[in-house]
Amino acid sequence: MALEKAFPEAAAARQLEATKLVGAEQQARYWLLDPQLAPASKPEFGDFQANGALALARPLQQPPRAVAAAIVEQLAADPAFTALCFPPQIAGPGFINLTLRPEALVAEVASRLADTRLGVPLAGVAAAVSGFGAAPAAGAAAGIVVPSPPAEPVIVDFSSPNIAKEMHVGHLRSTIIGDCLARVLAFRGHAVLRLNHVGDWGTQFGMLITHLKREAPEALTTADAVDLGDLVAFYRQAKQRFDADEAFQTTAREEVVKLQAGDPVSRRAWQLLCDQSRREFQLIYDRLGIELQERGESFYNPYLPAVVTDLEAAGLLVIDDGARCVFLEGVSGKEGKPLPVIVQKSDGGFNYATTDLAAIRYRFAAAPAGDGARRVIYVTDAGQASHFAGVFQVARRAGWIPEDRRLEHVPFGLVQGEDGKKLKTRSGDTVRLKDLLDEAVERSEADLRRRLVEEDRQEDEAFIHHVATTVGLAAVKYADLSQNRTTNYQFSFDRMLALQGNTAPYLLYAVVRIAGIARKGVEAAGASDMGSDPGDYGGDADLAFSEPQEWALVRHLLGFDAVIAEVEEELLPNRLCTYLFELSQVFNRFYDQVPVLKAPPQARASRLALCRLTADTLKLGLGLLGIPTLERM
RNA sequence: GGGGCUGUAGCUCAGCCGGAUAGAGCGACGGUUUCCUAAACCGUAGGUCGUGGGUUCGAGUCCCGCCAGCCCCGCCA
Incomplete structure (x- = not known):
C-alpha cells in the first residue's frame, strides 16, 4: 500500500546504519538484510513494526535496543519520513513501532475515493509509480501510464469436467477457485486466458461409443436422442463392461483409434456427445457467472506425436515393458526404481500425461504456434500433485x-x-453440482421468507427470487473461497448460509447497510441543499475524522491493495475473504457506534465518504471473488 | 514399501517467506434497540498449537524422529 512508502526509507536508513556500524568488508552482507517491516501485530503498536534491529544485534555485537536507537536516529533525520510518520517508538527487546500521521492517512483516503481501482496498481506499472512522494493517484490522474498490456497471457486452467458426465461437487472447487484467481489476475492487468481443459478424448469415448452402438445407436447420429441423465447411466454401464469384458475392451480400444484417426462416423458421434454435454455445463457456468474458453484434451491431439519426438531428441525417452517412458529424477517408486511418466503406451496409444505435456508445450510456445504464456496455473485437486x-x-x-x-x-x-x-447424497451417490446449487438457493429462499414474515415486510416475488439466488450462490462460493485452499473442507449448508460469522450473508448485509445509508442520505440531501448526485455522497468534502471507529475503518480500508498483491502472488483467495470479513466487522462497529446521517455537516460528509469507500471496497473485493452484491436483502 | 497433504479452543477454521500476551466465527453464558435494516454490537468462559528432540536472542511457523488421519504411486483421467 502507499503507506508502505515509509518502508524504503526505513530500509535505506537501516542499511546506511549497518554500513557505518560494521567494517566495509561486511557491508555487502548486511546490505541485503531487510528491516523486516510488517503491519503492526497489535493496534497499540501503531501501523507498522520493523523487527530488523533484533536480527542485526548479534552480527553487530551490540544490544538490540542500541541498534534500534541508531536506526530511529537516521529515520528522524529524514524529512520524507517525518512527514509521513510520528517519531518511531522502540519497544520490547528492540522492535521499532511506526505510526502514520493522520494527515497521511486522510490524504490516502482522498486519493482512493478518486481512484476507481482503489489503489491497486496495474501489473508492470507499480514500479513506475512507486517513487517516494508520488501521489498514488498520479498514475490514474496523469492519464493511463499503462504500457500496452503484456502480450504474454497468464493461463488459468480450471473447472475441466468430463464430457458425457455431469458436473459434481468435485468440479466445484476448481471452478470457483479458478474463476476467482482469473478475476484477480485480470484486475491486476494481466491478459488472462481461462481454459477449460474438458475431458473429451481418450479411452472413455471408445467405451461409450462402443456401448451406445449396441444399446442406443440413435444417440450417435441424432442430436439429443437420449438425455444427459441417460447418457451418464450409459457411461456407467460402459465402464462396467469395459472392466469385465475383454472383447468389449478390445472393441473400445479400436474405437478410440478410429476416433483419433478421424473416422467420420466416430467423429460425428463424438461431436454430438460433446455438444450435448457442453450445453449442460454452460447452464452451470451461466448460473455462476463464470466465463470459460473451452479447449479440451482433443485440441492437443495433433501435437501428441511431437511430444514424443521432442523427448526422444532430448534423450529422455526410455522404452520399458514396451511403453515409452521418461524416468523422473529424485522420485523413486517401488524397489528404489525411479518413477516413470508414461508418454506412449505399449499399444502405441497416448495417455493423459502425454496430453498434459502437449498442453504445457503448446502453452509456453511462442505465438502463433502456441500461447506464449508467461505463467500457467493449474487448479486441480491435491490428489494430482504428484x-x-x-x-x-x-x-x-x-x-x-x-x-x-x-x-x-x-x-x-x-x-x-x-x-x-x-461428500455423498443420502443414497451414497456423488452430489450433482446442479442439485447442490438448487438446495443452497432453496434454503436461502426459505430463510428470507421466514424473515419477511417475522419483520412484517412485503416484497414481490421477483425480489425474493433475486435475493435468494444471489445469497444462495454467494454462500456456496464464499464458503469454498474463505477456506485455505490446500486443506479439505467440510461442506455445510447451515454454516455457509448463517447470517453471522465469516459468511457471504454477513458480508452482503454490510453492503446493504451502506446502501441504506446512501439511499437515506440522498433523500435527506434532496430536502436540504447538499449535492444530490447519488454516486457522490460527500466525495468532495474536506475529510476529517475524530472517532476511533473512523480511524479503525480508515486503516483497514487502506490495506486493500496489499491484500490483492498477496492473492496474486500466493494464489490464496481466502486471504481476500479474511480481509473483507474483517472490513465488514470494522464497519459494523463503526455503524453501531458512530452516527452518519445524524452527524453534524462536516463529520457527516467525511463519514459518508468513508461509507462510500467501504462499499466500493466490499463490492470490488466480492466482485473479484465472483460474488455480486445487493442493495437490499 | 515410497511420496504428498493435514493435525491449533467443545465444533468449523485463520495465523501472511520465525517476532511482543496464539486469533476469529459458531456453540455456551451474560448484556445492548426513542437513532441510518438487531441479518448488528459489547462482554465472560474456553488452547501444554498431535508428540519428542534440534536450530535461534526469539518457534504454532524452520530441521529431524515418532504417532494419527486423508490422498497418490506403469500403460484410466
Missing part, C-alpha cells in the same frame, strides 16, 4: 519452459460432508 510434479519435471527437462516463466499447480483439498468423509 502427477503434475512429474509432468512439470519432464516439461522442464525437455526445455519447453523458457526462463522466468512460471508453471504452477494450485492444489485444493476435498469437499467433505459433515461426517468428515467424502
Whole structure:
C-alpha cells in the first residue's frame, strides 16, 4: 500500500546504519538484510513494526535496543519520513513501532475515493509509480501510464469436467477457485486466458461409443436422442463392461483409434456427445457467472506425436515393458526404481500425461504456434500433485519452459460432508453440482421468507427470487473461497448460509447497510441543499475524522491493495475473504457506534465518504471473488 | 514399501517467506434497540498449537524422529 512508502526509507536508513556500524568488508552482507517491516501485530503498536534491529544485534555485537536507537536516529533525520510518520517508538527487546500521521492517512483516503481501482496498481506499472512522494493517484490522474498490456497471457486452467458426465461437487472447487484467481489476475492487468481443459478424448469415448452402438445407436447420429441423465447411466454401464469384458475392451480400444484417426462416423458421434454435454455445463457456468474458453484434451491431439519426438531428441525417452517412458529424477517408486511418466503406451496409444505435456508445450510456445504464456496455473485437486510434479519435471527437462516463466499447480483439498468423509447424497451417490446449487438457493429462499414474515415486510416475488439466488450462490462460493485452499473442507449448508460469522450473508448485509445509508442520505440531501448526485455522497468534502471507529475503518480500508498483491502472488483467495470479513466487522462497529446521517455537516460528509469507500471496497473485493452484491436483502 | 497433504479452543477454521500476551466465527453464558435494516454490537468462559528432540536472542511457523488421519504411486483421467 502507499503507506508502505515509509518502508524504503526505513530500509535505506537501516542499511546506511549497518554500513557505518560494521567494517566495509561486511557491508555487502548486511546490505541485503531487510528491516523486516510488517503491519503492526497489535493496534497499540501503531501501523507498522520493523523487527530488523533484533536480527542485526548479534552480527553487530551490540544490544538490540542500541541498534534500534541508531536506526530511529537516521529515520528522524529524514524529512520524507517525518512527514509521513510520528517519531518511531522502540519497544520490547528492540522492535521499532511506526505510526502514520493522520494527515497521511486522510490524504490516502482522498486519493482512493478518486481512484476507481482503489489503489491497486496495474501489473508492470507499480514500479513506475512507486517513487517516494508520488501521489498514488498520479498514475490514474496523469492519464493511463499503462504500457500496452503484456502480450504474454497468464493461463488459468480450471473447472475441466468430463464430457458425457455431469458436473459434481468435485468440479466445484476448481471452478470457483479458478474463476476467482482469473478475476484477480485480470484486475491486476494481466491478459488472462481461462481454459477449460474438458475431458473429451481418450479411452472413455471408445467405451461409450462402443456401448451406445449396441444399446442406443440413435444417440450417435441424432442430436439429443437420449438425455444427459441417460447418457451418464450409459457411461456407467460402459465402464462396467469395459472392466469385465475383454472383447468389449478390445472393441473400445479400436474405437478410440478410429476416433483419433478421424473416422467420420466416430467423429460425428463424438461431436454430438460433446455438444450435448457442453450445453449442460454452460447452464452451470451461466448460473455462476463464470466465463470459460473451452479447449479440451482433443485440441492437443495433433501435437501428441511431437511430444514424443521432442523427448526422444532430448534423450529422455526410455522404452520399458514396451511403453515409452521418461524416468523422473529424485522420485523413486517401488524397489528404489525411479518413477516413470508414461508418454506412449505399449499399444502405441497416448495417455493423459502425454496430453498434459502437449498442453504445457503448446502453452509456453511462442505465438502463433502456441500461447506464449508467461505463467500457467493449474487448479486441480491435491490428489494430482504428484502427477503434475512429474509432468512439470519432464516439461522442464525437455526445455519447453523458457526462463522466468512460471508453471504452477494450485492444489485444493476435498469437499467433505459433515461426517468428515467424502461428500455423498443420502443414497451414497456423488452430489450433482446442479442439485447442490438448487438446495443452497432453496434454503436461502426459505430463510428470507421466514424473515419477511417475522419483520412484517412485503416484497414481490421477483425480489425474493433475486435475493435468494444471489445469497444462495454467494454462500456456496464464499464458503469454498474463505477456506485455505490446500486443506479439505467440510461442506455445510447451515454454516455457509448463517447470517453471522465469516459468511457471504454477513458480508452482503454490510453492503446493504451502506446502501441504506446512501439511499437515506440522498433523500435527506434532496430536502436540504447538499449535492444530490447519488454516486457522490460527500466525495468532495474536506475529510476529517475524530472517532476511533473512523480511524479503525480508515486503516483497514487502506490495506486493500496489499491484500490483492498477496492473492496474486500466493494464489490464496481466502486471504481476500479474511480481509473483507474483517472490513465488514470494522464497519459494523463503526455503524453501531458512530452516527452518519445524524452527524453534524462536516463529520457527516467525511463519514459518508468513508461509507462510500467501504462499499466500493466490499463490492470490488466480492466482485473479484465472483460474488455480486445487493442493495437490499 | 515410497511420496504428498493435514493435525491449533467443545465444533468449523485463520495465523501472511520465525517476532511482543496464539486469533476469529459458531456453540455456551451474560448484556445492548426513542437513532441510518438487531441479518448488528459489547462482554465472560474456553488452547501444554498431535508428540519428542534440534536450530535461534526469539518457534504454532524452520530441521529431524515418532504417532494419527486423508490422498497418490506403469500403460484410466
